[in-house]
Amino acid sequence: MAPWRRIGEQLVPLIGELGFCALFGRATRLLAARYEWIGAVASGKSAAALLAALEAAVAAVDPAEARIANAELLATFTRQLTALVGDALTARLLATAKESPSRPEDAQEQNK
Template structure:
């Protein structure tokens, strides 16, 4: 007989969530995960506005939440800074491997939606800037 049988979690949505008693991490892991979001926000918010960015993020969040339920704690509210603060808190509360997987899935879902809206070429350019920190390429006609 397993003496820990009564200690099993009752709900699966607690899988991967850190306990309050766990020692806090220094946040550097999550800082790296959130960095592409910050850059995406810088690139997209002037183009589609805060409402548009938050709506796109919120939709990606709802779709990704089916696989990573703890993402449901993230609030896709406006302003964008609040959204990123909520994402950072949510990822900090998750186990590092779950946080990374969830963030990657969220980014994939977000970019798939973006690709459907603005096309593959522009999405690739924006993602390059967001993930690599490079400067966006401008064609000769755009500089004039």
């Protein structure tokens, strides 16, 4: 979940809460046919609510399936962001989000 939190922290100030939620919601809807449980995540009012719902959904399914679905969700989200802002800006935004953990618990999660 740490990558999602960092991406949210980077993008929400730039594209707004509604922009982030729209991109994230669209990505979850695209994957809902393959991963039914991920479709329920799309109903959040804020980035924090969406990410909390994703975290709960991921915890409730088989870990292998959760890893695959989360990777696909991130890839889908990234493709949509690229279509919106272009390759160069997407690469810079995601590189910045991956640079350093924003919270101590994220650093612990990365070290696992």
